[in-house]
Amino acid sequence: MSQQNKALEQVELPGVENIILVASGKGGVGKSTVASNLAITYASQGYQTALLDADLYGPSIPILFGLENQQPGVKKVDEQDIMVPLESYGVRIMSIGFLMNSQDPVIWRGPMASNALTQLLTTTEWGRLDYLIVDMPPGTGDIIITLAQKLRQAMGLVVITPQKLAVSDGLKAANMFLNKKLSIPLLGVVENMSYFVPKKHPDEKYDVFGSGGGNELAAKTQSPLLAQIPLVQDVSESMDQGKNLLESDNGMMKEAFSSLAEAITRQTKIVASQKE
Ligand SMILES: Nc1ncnc2c1ncn2[C@@H]1O[C@H](COP(=O)(O)OP(=O)(O)O)[C@@H](O)[C@H]1O
Ligand SMILES: [Mg+2]
Secondary structure (H helix, E strand, O other): OOHHHHHHOOEOOOOEEEEEEEEOOOOOOOHHHHHHHHHHHHHHOOOOEEEEEOOOOOOOHHHHOOOOOOOOEEEEEOOEEEEEOEEEOOEEEEEHHHHOOOOOOOOOOHHHHHHHHHHHHHOEOOOOEEEEEEEOOOOOOHHHHHHHHHEOOEEEEEEEOOOHHHHHHHHHHHHHHHOOOOOOOEEEEEEEEEEEOOOOOOOOOEOOOOOOHHHHHHHHHOOOEEEEEEEOHHHHHHHHOOOOHHHHOOHHHHHHHHHHHHHHHHHHHHHHHHHO
């Protein structure tokens, strides 16, 4: 089979129950932060969880998990090399960043990039998974579409910030899932950096970036607003050092992600029942 035909094929991941594609209209809204902390939360609750960093324009999962200089293991299965994910916080982790030299500018074009992602998906020993969470590249490029088309169990999640101006970006990401050719079920919207709570005044809330964006996008896409994640100073500081929210011991963040995880579990069940 030619490389090209192979890329168009459906990818079967029979041991994987739910695949959650975390997308956003643009970068910097907290897609990787949400994807990682959601994965850590699910793993801490005993779900079999993996995280795939598919953001080849800025793979940040290895940094967020302090795995920059590591490589996945390799083993032979039926004469074929299979990659064994790294593990951190109980999450099985694969990143396109493990396969790229981080010094290299990303000059991959569409087909090359989507072949690389297909390879990551199909030659990784994921094992049985309740949740495979995918940190998608920002925007609505063809890479996302090719990836999404291959995954039967895929469901979408859109991350936006609370400004009204962010709604149109979020809508593009949501429409990418909902368009007729793909029709990937949209689980809902996550509003990140929703409000700021000062450490010294935990009972005060400030809308730093405006408000209402998440609700507006949810209404426009007829999907639920699944969570409003606060802006927490500790989070960006500790995550940049490769520590995660469970270590930063921030109750507020832990609570926000637990309720997001619960809301997603509920939604995946609704989506599954609609498919039957
Ligand atoms: N809820 C939050 N509170 C504090 N900082 C955050 C939060 N979400 C994201 N950040 C910070 O914002 C920056 C961008 O987040 P990131 O997850 O890398 O965005 P994206 O993957 O969408 O480009 C990072 O420095 C991250 O630590
Ligand atoms: Mg990112």
